[in-house]
Amino acid sequence: MSRLTLETIAELAGVSRSTxxxxVNNHVSVRPEVRERVLSVIEETGYQPDPAARRLAGQRANIIGLVIAEPAQALFAxxxxxxxxxxxxxxCNPLELTLSLFLFHTKEEEASLYPKIIRNNLFDGLITAGNHVxxxxxxxxxxxxxxxxxIGRHEHPDVNFLDTDNVAGAHAAVTHLIRLGRQRIAHITGHLKNRSAQDxxxxxxxxxxxxxxTVDPALIEIGDYTEAxxxxxxxxxxxxxxxxxxxxSDSMALGAMRALREANVTVPDEVAVVGFDDLPPALLAIPPLTTIRQPIRRxxxxxxxxxxxxIDNGSKPARRVILPTxxxxxxxxGVG
Structure with missing residues (x-):
């Protein structure tokens, strides 16, 4: 009998190789009924996972790339x-996938380096983050x-993307301020070439x-997702x-609060502040920051x-996932 492979088990179980x-790696994303079917086939065949064989199967690199088209200061700050x-x-870790990080600080750098990456077949697929128009x-x-x-909404019909509901999250933030009786509610945007900022x-x-x-354009100030x-x-x-x-964003909210503090404007008595993201600094802010939580790790x-x-099943139809905030x-x- 020939050596059993992931592909053999996948065929017998009626699922994809990645499933x-x-x-095999006990990943939580598999539906219980599918997991049970695969485990039953593994038990019946006596299959023993071989990490080295898995890496070689399909002539894959077992590497995925993450492209972040942001300046270094934005990435690390x-x-x-x-x-x-x-x-x-x-x-990636339970699946024995290597993550390769590509940082592009300018659009010109991104455009020039991309052909070199793709020609060398360095990865099996890419995740892109940054979401510039x-x-x-x-x-x-x-x-x-x-x-x-x-990662981030795209207009192109063939682009697979995941995003949070930025429009609904922002709507909830401002509605909260309106319900508190606030009358002159300002907005500091992110970089408006970014779809999340637009949304x-x-x-x-x-x-x-x-x-x-009534929308007062004078109360909208343009930011770029930096605290400064x-x-x-x-x-x-x-x-x-x-x-x-x-x-x-929360990072920008901290910058806004610093300006308020230096101007001796009390938060929230004189000016209430709401951010977006619910990152750790939001809870550590003084006072702690009201914000919109998005499931970033998820x-x-x-x-x-x-x-x-x-990679296993093709890109059509396009997968478009919007997660709630x-x-x-x-x-x-004002809630303490």
């Missing part, structure tokens, strides 16, 4: 990316039929309009008589699972 791999990478690596990478991936999944701004606008509020940009934006807003602000893990499914009320909006 068998996840069962914002806790969002470390948490995302943590979710990705936690999904004018990202040059995505069209090249589609053109070259490279398996990939994007969060849209949620802010929708919430005001849904409550019959929000610090400067808040100084400009302080001259406009605001009593609340929705900030497009997004990372689901990105790996989705990419493996694309949650309002987490703390002291910066």
């Amino acid at each position: 068998v791999s996840r069962v 914002d806790p969002y990316f470390p948490r995302l990478i943590q979710g990705i690596t936690q999904a 004018d990202d040059p990478l995505v069209p090249q991936l589609i053109e070259n039929d490279v398996p990939f999944v994007a 969060r701004q849209q949620g802010y606008l929708n919430a005001l309009r849904d409550r019959g509020r 940009s929000a610090y400067e934006a808040m100084h400009r807003l302080l001259t406009k008589g605001i009593d609340a602000v929705f900030v497009a 997004i990372g893990a689901l990105a790996v699972e989705t990419l493996l499914d694309i 949650e309002l987490v009320v703390r002291e910066t909006s």
Whole structure:
């Protein structure tokens, strides 16, 4: 009898190779009935997992790439990316997948380095993060039929992506401030070439309009997802008589709160603050930050699972997953 392989078990169980791999490595993402079927086949055949053979099967590299098209200061200053990478690596490790990180600081660098990467067959598929509207990478991936999944919403019908419901999350944040009786609610955006920033701004606008509020463009300041940009934006807003602000990320919210503190404006008595992400600094802020929680680590893990499914089964129809957010009320909006 020939040596049993993952492919043999997959065929006998009527599932994909990646599903068998996840069962063998006790990955939690497999449905119970599928896990039971695979384990039954393994028991009947006496299959013994061979990590070396698994790596060689299918002529795969067992490497997936993570592309982050952000400046280094954004990557290492914002806790969002470390948490995302943590979710990705936690999904990769049980499957004996190596994660290769590609950092591109400019669009020109990204466009020039991409052909070298793809020609060398360095990976089985890619996860992209950054989600800029004018990202040059995505069209090249589609053109070259490279398996990939994007973290962040995309308009292209063939792009597989995962995202959180940024519009609904921002809407919940602003509705919360309106219910508290705040009248002049400002917004500090993220970088507006980023779809998440666009969606969060849209949620802010929708919430005001849904409550019959007039949108005052003077109360919208443009940031870039850095603490420094929000610090400067808040100084400009302080001259406009605001009593609340929705900030497009927790990191920026901390910058806004620093500006308020330096101006001797009390939070939340004079100005209430709501952020977005629910990263660890939100809980450690003084006072603790009300924010919108998004499941960042889960997004990372689901990105790996989705990419493996694309590698095994093709990219059509496109998989589009939008995960819900949650309002987490703390002291910066008056609840202590």
